[in-house]
Amino acid sequence: MSHEKQLETEDRPCTLRAPPLERREQFVNDAGNVVERLYGPAGLEADDFEYASHLGNPGEFPYTRGIDASMYRRELPIVSAYAGFGTPEHSNRRYRELIALGVQSLSVALDLPTQLGFDPDDVMAAGEVGRMGVSISTLRDLEILFEGIPLDTLNAAGSTANAIGPIVLAMFVALGEKQGLDRTRYTVALQNDVLKEYVARGTQIFPAEPAMRFAVDALEWCVEHAAHWIPITVCSNHIDVAGAGSTAATAFTLANAKCYIDEALRRGLTVDDVAPLMRLFLNEREDFFLAVANYRVTRRIWAHVMRDHYGARDPRSHAIRIMGYAHGPRETAQEPLNNIVRITMGALTCFLGGLQDMRCASYDEAMNLPSDEAVKVAIRTQQIIAHEFGITSTVDPLGGAYYLEALCNGMEHDIASIMQRVDDMGGALGAVEHRYIQRTISEGASRRQRAYERKERVSVGMNIFPSEGDARPQTFRTDPGIERQQIGRVQQLRRERDGARVRETISAVRACARAGRNVMPALIEAVKAYATVGELCAVLREIYGEYEPDVSF
């Protein structure tokens, strides 16, 4: 690892002589690399560091310093929110409040039954309706959710839907039509990154390969019909947090992105058709400087993979947009207000890393769905950093810092070698099959837990300076009436809709899926006929099969 190179003589001037005793024998970051006492020019020279090839100016290849020449002098990071709970009416009220506070982009948090393709009256949904997100089983629910919120008043609207990504995309297409909007006037941004569900997060429905092809149906459809939308946001966030660490997680994320692109190429699309529609969701919560380095160097790696591996020519293919979710180090349920500090530092990494779109976590998220106050503080955190402290006045203010660039160079090397291993296993699907990604995650999770128990990984108020007494944050309880209401609504809708049209459109979905054709057009017709998420997933389960739980650990 290049940044581990000792900078013995040149970089240790006599004025900075090491103190006789340091607090630790060795400082190690979450990526497992030793952090040196001091970084200086010798380390960068050892990496053959060159401004033009390693950094380039902002807005120029390889985009290390940012995808735009003016960055935040032109446009600040979009204030987005991930929100939703209970019924569509509840969430609609929350959305209006969020918009009033300055939120520009909404990502619908779906409850688990919706994410897993179960209607509210399915036995599997019992107890979970409206709990972790809002219950959206039909287009009717989405219409209510965005009542009085025209999609073109938002920077983007979308959802973290993954296994059901294309169904939710179809719903947003239909909602746009209902709102009388031309598709060019609004933007839908989806997560729809199903591959990472098999190794982290866990809302997969189908086996991985057909699920991946289903996700690419959304990408392919957007290329032709809505090329300014974001049909796939490839995520390192969940893989990192599950235990992989951000370096390995980024490598797996790029491997997943390649898997989607390769599928698109097999369908006759070009890399310049699809790459500009993609976005990354990156994450590093354990180490401030690793986070900034990760965002910057991932842009460089992406640019090279697109240009050198795929032969992309369009600069929009080379310059990847990145979103982030500021958490900071482990939020704790004890002394929850401390989390505001953690989240603020996390948010700062997003700004210093040059992200396009971000949101801040709420300080009580470790315990439950966020309270109104916590949500407001989260939005204000981003706004304060954006407007109050001079942080956004210049582009890539940390660019060229010895430590940061050394981290970037080391990380680039490490990410490339993990990506190579994944390639050797046949790409992302092969690496899941070989359990390489799962093993990396579970070993990392054990390593983090050990480090925590040895107090090498520290949480103030928890494993050091433990909290006196047990501060209890507010808890959010879901009203059981929500489940009854959503069950009543979907059952009434099934009685009132045009049953023949529903059957016909669902049959068309089945036929498309069976024939291996893109199911998006058929899905759009089916959701317009008010077919439910549960009905559509039942049909797709017939064709694609069902995911078998992994019982190893």
Place this chain on the structure above:
Amino acid sequence: MASTSRTFRSDAIAQPERRGRVLIAKVGLDGHDVGARLVARALLDAGMEVIYTGLRRTPEQIVRAAIEEDVDVIGVSILSGSHLAHLSKVRRLLEEQGASDIRLIAGGVIPQEDIPALRELGVSRVFVAGTPLSEIAEYVAGIVRAPAPTQPG
């Protein structure tokens, strides 16, 4: 269920005393199993026989697996907030099927204020986030060493 679950045996040298069998279970729809897997590994490392159910099991499936696998302890991990509903169902099914000697423990995101209610319905112990793995392993080992509780009435 039995066909989809595998028992992982520790490589530790076989000991004359009973090592204890534990079922680590994910109930309901929540897909976060980092903690469940960590606990499973820690118990395995502590010399126990451990079975993991995988994601998204029903209380019925969990109780069936626990009985078929003849476990001493079921450890249920839950992060979605549905702990009261799911754990009371697991407890009730264990009783109905004459397996109330199987001890039930729980972990995950569980508010302090719900712990008394969980204890009330027969959950022996609730481990909230941040508990050292060694503490969980010691507790489970203690349960296994202790003679099975005699059934009242």
